[in-house]
Amino acid sequence: MVVQYEVELRSRLESTKFQELKSWLDEQADFLGESRMKSYLFREPTFLRIRLIKGKKAAIITEKTGSYAQVGRREEEFEIPRKNLPDFVKEKEKQGYTRCSLAQTVRFSYRLNGLKVELNKNNLGLIVEIEALTQDEKEVPLLKEKISSCMKKLNLKELTPAEYQKLMDDLYAKTLKPVARYRFAAG
Secondary structure, three states: EEEEEEEEEEEEEOOOHHHHHHHHHHOOOEEEEEEEEEEEEOOOEEEEEEEOOOOOOOEEEEEEEEOOOOEEEEEEEEEHHHHHHHHHHHHHHHHHOOOOEEEEEEEEEEEOOOOEEEEEEEEEEEEEEEEEEEEHHHHHHHHHHHHHHHHHHOOOOOOHHHHHHHHHHHHHOOOOOOOEHHHOOOO
């Protein structure tokens, strides 16, 4: 399991701006791929995400600490075979992860000036995330500056942590269910 810090800023776009940005990135950035995914989001007892990406034989498990307001959130990420997912979920239920919500996303990923730019169509709307990962916490301020500069270059208005938290709270309110109601093995 690798411990790293995720530094990211987000922007919420209208459909026209989203398509304009996608067209620009298609020409100016390195296209990393399109993915369709389901993300099962747990908030309690800590943040836990189980991500299933169409075509991948492994589930990506991410545990994060800290709030959306933190510039660099600490995260640990690892993969498990999908066939082991039901047992993993049962074990997490015993640890108190009894309810989760579901976000379904179509993501277009790009590499631009050493940063990852992700265009997401999901339950939250049309969201752009610009991010970088580091294992060195001392690099967080430099990466935030680089991401901020990229946001300005792309003429994106930052979605504040409070605004993003509200979107997530609304998603949880709409989709929060007991874990037993989801079919994790089906992906």
